[in-house]
Amino acid sequence: MNLSPFTQEHDLLRKVVREWVDTEIAPHLGKWEGAGDFPDEIFHRAGELGFLGLAFPESAGGQGGDYWTQVVFLEEVGRVSQAIAMVLSVQTDMATPPILEFGTRDQIDRWLRPALRGVSIGAIGITEPDTGSDVASIRTRAVRDGDEWVLNGSKMYITNGARADFITMVVRTGDHDADNPWSGISMFIVDTSLPGFDVSKKLEKSGMKLSDTALLYMDDMRLPADALLGVEGEGFKQIMWELQGERLGVSVFGVAGARALLDEAVRYAREREAFGRPIGDFQAVSHRLADMATEVEAVEALVYECCDLWNHRTYATEEVAMAKLAVGQLSSRVADVAVQTLGGAGLVEGSFVSREWLGMRIGRIGGGSDEVQRQILARIMGIG
Amino acid sequence: MSGIEPLFREEHDAYREAARRFVSEVIAPHAEDWEKARDYPRDLFSKVGTAGFFGAKFSDEWGGTGPDFAAEAVWIEELSRGLTYGTAADLGAHSQLASLYVDRFGDDDLKNRYLRPSIEGSKLGALAITEPGTGSDVNAIVTRARHDGDEWVITGSKVFITNGSWSDYVVLAARTGDDPGHENITLFVVEADSPGFDRARMDLIAWHTSHTGELFLDDVRVPDENRLGDVGSGFRHIMSNFQWERLMMALSAVTLAQLSLETGLAYARERKAFGRPIIGFQVWQHRFADLATRIRTGRALTYRALRLHIAAETGTSVPRAELVRLTSMAKLHTQRLAWQAADECVQVHGGAGALMEYPAQRLWRDTRVGPIGGGTDDIMRNIIAATMGLGAA
Numbered sequence A: 001m002n003l004s005p006f007t008q009e010h011d012l013l014r015k016v017v018r019e020w021v022d023t024e025i026a027p028h029l030g031k032w033e034g035a036g037d038f039p040d041e042i043f044h045r046a047g048e049l050g051f052l053g054l055a056f057p058e059s060a061g062g063q064g065g066d067y068w069t070q071v072v073f074l075e076e077v078g079r080v081s082q083a084i085a086m087v088l089s090v091q092t093d094m095a096t097p098p099i100l101e102f103g104t105r106d107q108i109d110r111w112l113r114p115a116l117r118g119v120s121i122g123a124i125g126i127t128e129p130d131t132g133s134d135v136a137s138i139r140t141r142a143v144r145d146g147d148e149w150v151l152n153g154s155k156m157y158i159t160n161g162a163r164a165d166f167i168t169m170v171v172r173t174g175d176h177d178a179d180n181p182w183s184g185i186s187m188f189i190v191d192t193s194l195p196g197f198d199v200s201k202k203l204e205k206s207g208m209k210l211s212d213t214a215l216l217y218m219d220d221m222r223l224p225a226d227a228l229l230g231v232e233g234e235g236f237k238q239i240m241w242e243l244q245g246e247r248l249g250v251s252v253f254g255v256a257g258a259r260a261l262l263d264e265a266v267r268y269a270r271e272r273e274a275f276g277r278p279i280g281d282f283q284a285v286s287h288r289l290a291d292m293a294t295e296v297e298a299v300e301a302l303v304y305e306c307c308d309l310w311n312h313r314t315y316a317t318e319e320v321a322m323a324k325l326a327v328g329q330l331s332s333r334v335a336d337v338a339v340q341t342l343g344g345a346g347l348v349e350g351s352f353v354s355r356e357w358l359g360m361r362i363g364r365i366g367g368g369s370d371e372v373q374r375q376i377l378a379r380i381m382g383i384g
Numbered sequence B: 001m002s003g004i005e006p007l008f009r010e011e012h013d014a015y016r017e018a019a020r021r022f023v024s025e026v027i028a029p030h031a032e033d034w035e036k037a038r039d040y041p042r043d044l045f046s047k048v049g050t051a052g053f054f055g056a057k058f059s060d061e062w063g064g065t066g067p068d069f070a071a072e073a074v075w076i077e078e079l080s081r082g083l084t085y086g087t088a089a090d091l092g093a094h095s096q097l098a099s100l101y102v103d104r105f106g107d108d109d110l111k112n113r114y115l116r117p118s119i120e121g122s123k124l125g126a127l128a129i130t131e132p133g134t135g136s137d138v139n140a141i142v143t144r145a146r147h148d149g150d151e152w153v154i155t156g157s158k159v160f161i162t163n164g165s166w167s168d169y170v171v172l173a174a175r176t177g178d179d180p181g182h183e184n185i186t187l188f189v190v191e192a193d194s195p196g197f198d199r200a201r202m203d204l205i206a207w208h209t210s211h212t213g214e215l216f217l218d219d220v221r222v223p224d225e226n227r228l229g230d231v232g233s234g235f236r237h238i239m240s241n242f243q244w245e246r247l248m249m250a251l252s253a254v255t256l257a258q259l260s261l262e263t264g265l266a267y268a269r270e271r272k273a274f275g276r277p278i279i280g281f282q283v284w285q286h287r288f289a290d291l292a293t294r295i296r297t298g299r300a301l302t303y304r305a306l307r308l309h310i311a312a313e314t315g316t317s318v319p320r321a322e323l324v325r326l327t328s329m330a331k332l333h334t335q336r337l338a339w340q341a342a343d344e345c346v347q348v349h350g351g352a353g354a355l356m357e358y359p360a361q362r363l364w365r366d367t368r369v370g371p372i373g374g375g376t377d378d379i380m381r382n383i384i385a386a387t388m389g390l391g392a393a
Helices: A008-035 A041-048 A067-078 A082-095 A097-102 A105-117 A235-271 A283-311 A317-347 A352-364 A370-380 B010-037 B044-051 B069-080 B085-105 B108-120 B234-270 B282-313 B320-354 B360-367 B377-387
Strands: A122-125 A141-145 A148-159 A166-172 A185-191 A197-202 A213-224 B125-128 B144-148 B151-161 B169-175 B185-191 B197-201 B213-223
Touching (some): A008 A041, A008 A067, A008 A352, A041 A082, A067 A235, A067 A283, A082 A122, A082 A148, A082 A235, A082 A352, A097 A105, A097 A235, A141 A166, A148 A166, A148 A185, A166 A235, A185 A213, A185 A235, A235 A283, A235 A352, A283 B320, A283 B377, A317 A352, A317 A370, A370 B282, B010 B044, B010 B069, B010 B085, B044 B085, B044 B108, B085 B169, B085 B185, B085 B234, B085 B360, B125 B151, B151 B169, B169 B213, B169 B234, B185 B213, B185 B234, B234 B282, B234 B360, B320 B377
Parallel strands (some): A122 A166, B125 B169
Antiparallel strands (some): A141 A148, A148 A213, A166 A185, A197 A213, B144 B151, B151 B213
């Protein structure tokens, strides 16, 4: 019976990703977080190294690996920074999979291939200033005009939004129908170089400061006919499909981050002395960390079960909602235990633990809040 | 091959089907009566044995059908669904503890005399370690066995011995030397009808049907051929079997948590308040969603540990420390979970949650044993902390 889902090839890949993360990302995180920015070069390098298309088929410019190769990648990045994991996951698990799934050959050649090479940066555009979890209430609208679409509206909290070359966007193409609220929505690949697109504001956040999160305006933006992704009117279904991979991706790097924070707290508890002994010798400290280690192990086991389902192309809405909910809760709790264990050192600006504590809070809000996951689960259980 | 190998195969599905039918026909219909009577017929053991459900983890050499620990896990899960957990605990003490000890540490003679009839269900066993002054701290036991010719003379007492108030034999731990070290602990198979062996059934708030007993041994003479393993090997054997015992508890706890969820949900759908079913309130929808998530998480962790056990049982080299770490985590995580799930089940029942005619209170009482028995939550935390290089003092 095999005890690890990973093969030797995955282990080799892990070594390569880890080396890249340790040399080209980790040393700069403090600086980037302080500056509220990071170089586009990260995307270019990740693309060059083949990390942006690990689980995409070779026929679309990917590496042709299984989902576990993507798990390796997200874990290794998530281990050092939730913020960098998020911006890369937006590229690999959010903006691009719908193009592969719903796109035409031309769309794949034009948008997906360069994105997997890292020469083009993507974002996913769902949330608006007045609507987040409630996707069916979006108001950004595309109206057909001859061969073109005219796009008007705004999108909010868009990660990579200020630097994106394209945005995989969900917009309204028909009127809101109270009886069928999921109709009249379509997906587009929005080329941000076209006139009428404006990054109105880079938002300042409490955590994941290095990533650009933007408020975007589209003002009479004219999109060509082939900007439509998939089927007109099927956008809601398509974006719900996208959200599964998105939520699983953030779960994978979230639990990896939680494990890294736990490791850091354990390391500190073994070294730091108080009252004449390592603080890890105090049962109150060691038991709290034992509890956290147990939770990390349990939630990781759940996430891996989801990854296995996903790898077998099983559309596991229930399991993914559980994983997303469990990881969000776990990671912010583990981060808090890490801060408590480090004491004053956990409050120093720019330290690994303080930075990730700030970032982890986003996990329970982004990609569908805890409450949305619970509502999904309640619906699946037949009670919501 | 990458990915997660399935834990259960096709034959396990059939086994689960058979186990579920057996529990729903032979146990579940009587659960309420047995709970009320705080007792059940002793011939349940021979029914389970005849149906083959004591045999999955034992070799056919002794009347088993295995060893197949995945099948055993299936039986444990299905048995827990019988809603009379004291009964399941008795059957577990007999099979997962006493029988398994004889299988693992006994010679052919002991296996013939005790394991074979245990698998048949014609001879009932129990495991006796805990004493009035010592539970989690196994090394502190004081029951003494003195060598006398080719016999041992045992004096002492044991408490909280599940299935012990009516078993035919007990696998008992005693000190075989004066020094307090754990190299002086030895296991014996003691016949319950031996002169000087006395016992009483204990009244517990949980496990009402269980025959949990306290044992008194006053110069009980045991032949040397009933020594289980080498002199001084007892502590090591106890520690090694703890892993399976704890994993078994985790498997049961996850199933009981699931039962609490199902029981609570069924009530919440029926019972109306403020003009709608209780389940119409979002707080309850979300509470159940949380609970379902935590149960699924607990199961994933437990299966992760089970996978390691099965690998170890089937010849894969598994680091002992990793087996202990994961099993301790599974035990710690799931015992509290089962009780919390039952507590929510009681809560959604409102006043009915306190009524003896509803199973909610029973789930709640019975699952409270989990964080104490088989090594307390705090013992688990000590073990897990030690695997991370943290002191447990």
